Amino acid sequence: MGGRRTTGQALVDGLLAHGVDTVFGLPGVQTYALFDALGERSAEITLVGARHEQACAYMALGYAQSSGRPGVCTVVPGPGVLNAAAGLLTAAGTGTPVVCLTSDVPTAYAGRGMGHLHEMPDQLATLRSFVKWAETIRHPAQAPGLLAEAFARAASGRPGPVVLAAPWDVLGAAAEVPAPRVQPPDPPPPVDEAAVRAAADLLAAARNPMIMIGSGARHAGAEVRALAALLGAPVVAQRGDRGVLRDDDPYAFTGAAGFAHWAGTDVLLMLGTRGELTWFRWPVRSPGPRLVSIDIDPRQHVWRDPAVAVTADARDAAAALVGLLRDRSSSGRDARGRPVGDRDGPEATMVELRPSRAAEFAAVKSRFQADVASRLRPHADYLAAIRAALPEDGYFVEEISQVGFASLFAFPVYAPRHFVTAGHQGTLGFGFPTALGVKAAHRDRPVVSVTGDGGFLFGAAELATAVQYGLGVVTVVFDNGAYGNVKADQDRLFGREAGSVLRNPDFVALARAFGADGARAESPGDLGAVLATALSTGRPTVIHVPMPLDPAVTPWTYLTPAVDR
Structure with missing residues (x-):
């Protein structure tokens, strides 16, 4: 668009030029100018609000990992961007292109240590320690070029997260700015x-x-x-x-x-x-x-x-x-x-x-699958019920839990990007908010999130987000009243547990309190029927599955044979 624009308006112009259709964000005083610019263009770009900054980054992660297109989130500086750091670190671990837009203290206060709102000693240095690239906009005219570089950096080489900040005063400042531009990613090196x-x-x-x-x-x-x-x-x-x-x-x-x-x-x-x-x-x-x-x-x-x-x-x-x-x-x-x-x-x-x-x-695979089916119960049976109910083009989001671990080898996958994961970061609690981002990218496809009772409560407040924005993810909460593998390890190594047993809410009532649907399944057969119904409604749904706390059932048996066999 170009012409006289605030930095916030120039950034939104640039997002649209890059084909961005969805931004996941949580507003604050430092980012008012950006959110107002998003509101101004609401007919062209969807803003999905969240209840926690961490969820903003996870939703951008799910959007990007499932679609192959960059996910975009925006949070306030300081504690806001640090809250989002878990999702950004997970994006780095999974090679997922995520663009995070944030702010910083006003220019006049930068680096002075006066205790301005959300001040960090050196926000840019902190971010650069774990994202691919981070930079600060110092004048509105820089916004189009730096945003184009951010997208190019996120997608070049091994994809990953980038952060672009604009200080509080700069984000709302207006000046003559160039038209938005798109910078292609670096071409891959030629094959030697x-x-x-x-x-x-x-x-x-x-x-x-x-x-x-x-x-x-x-x-x-x-x-x-x-x-x-x-x-x-x-x-x-x-x-x-x-x-x-x-x-x-x-x-x-x-x-x-x-x-x-x-x-x-x-x-x-x-x-x-x-x-x-x-x-x-x-x-x-x-x-x-x-x-x-x-x-x-x-x-x-x-x-x-x-x-x-x-x-x-x-x-x-x-x-x-x-x-x-x-x-x-x-x-x-x-x-x-x-x-x-x-x-x-x-x-x-x-x-x-x-x-x-x-x-x-x-033949080798058939023998292995028979072994899994006989030894890994009820986990494998529940995963088979989910696979039977979820169409091949549906999306499955794992979680750091016994069922999530088992899904790495006991849940068949038929297309790339349809098994969404935290990768090597293993970030507990990522699954449900990440699934919301997957659904935002694929509103016409079913999305199932599997999670343990511990991980789900990291982001349960995002049930409000799911209902408000019509993100019909079906979340299956496997509840064994503990951080199951942690408790099993503690019992095995030390003969006692410490901090791993959980007191949980009524998950069905919790879902309904947010305006989502809630149901209970007592067996794999129950789960298959309840899940099929939930997927047919297209509504956000929580399915509560009580599970035994059985230390003999550990999916790691198959993933660390040197230790467990």
């Missing part, structure tokens, strides 16, 4: 031909390769599937990468099921992942498999000491690998370069590097 050729050589010669993917490979499903077939390799996904390959694909393994192949793996391709399983969950092998590391962030190669490192976008590098490996197969030679027979015509291009392992892998 020599490095990817070395990777192809190593993988082609492997006896038992494994592919481990992360959220950096969400957009590379076709290439990952082609690699799996060419190499005869299981594809292991742990959290935000679930659904890159459909779970009913024989080559798709969860982080727990994939452990069966770890001992025999001689070459590991890590594609857009930090590889937590290999150095934290699974036993460290010495010598370990030879490693091919493909990541857009070159820092990930440093600690891995890979045999081959490729700094590139996961899809670009995977496509290059597929091309090189297909060239080998079309030449009529197997993984070790040996002739596989004389073939002529088009069928020669269909020669694989090694025989299909689909039947073998399907």
Whole structure:
């Protein structure tokens, strides 16, 4: 738009130029000018208010992680942006682009330590310690350019959170400003031909390769599937990468099921992942498999000491690998370069590097799933009921809880971005408010949030937000009256609990007090029926599921085999 605008108006102009349709925010005196500008353009951009700043950031996280578009939130400075920090840190951990707009003390008071409202000693330095980028607008004319840079930074390389602040006085100041502009993200680095050729050589010669993917490979499903077939390799996904390959694909393994192949793996391709399983969950092998590391962030190669490192976008590098490996197969030679027979015509291009392992892998997965179904009760039964009621295009948001942990390997996922997660941060209480952001991005799709009784009460006040803004998330609260895994650990390690047993409200009555629907399910069969009804209404709903506090049922049994088996 340009012309004479306040900083707040210029920022909203810029948000619209970037295609932003929703902002999650909680107003305060320092951000009045921004919220008034949002109100002025309310026909073009939706403002979803929240009851806590942490929820603003989590909702932006859910919006972005499920849609692939940047999520935007706005909070007051100082304690407000620190409240939002848990969500921003989770965005950093999950590679999720979130843009946070905040304020700061008036320019005349900056750095003077006079105790101005919400003053921090150095807010910018604090934010820069855990977000990708943070900057301050000092004049309205800077707003369009800095906002464009914020969006570009959030989406470049490994995506993540950024923060843009405007001091109290600057946010409401008016001046001539340039028209908004959009700055594209930095292009990914080109694929190094020599490095990817070395990777192809190593993988082609492997006896038992494994592919481990992360959220950096969400957009590379076709290439990952082609690699799996060419190499005869299981594809292991742990959290935000679930659904890159459909779970009913024989080559798709969860982080727990994939452990069966770890001992025999001689070459590991890590594609857009930090590889937590290999150095934290699974036993460290010495010598370990030879490693091919493909990541857009070159820092990930440093600690891995890979045999081959490729700094590139996961899809670009995977496509290059597929091309090189297909060239080998079309030449009529197997993984070790040996002739596989004389073939002529088009069928020669269909020669694989090694025989299909689909039947073998399907059998391994079937045995693992039967083990889960028999040993992990009632958790697996409840997750099966949810999967049966939730359409394939619905969204599932996990939580730090026993059922949430179990969902990492006991809940089938059929498309990328449909399993929303806190990643390695493991931020307790993130699930319900994050699910509201997912619903804001996909109002025509069902969204189910699973949570424990402890985690749900971190953000239960956002039931008011769900009702006010028509965010029809169905939240299933599994209530065992404790921080279940914590209590189990305390009992096992120390013979007593301390601070892990909870006194809970009547969750059905709580939901109804906010104007949401509430229901109770006593069994997996009950849950399936109640959930189907709740999803059909499109209303915010809490389903209370009483659970036994059983220390023998711990999903970590499958995720830390070195410790628990």
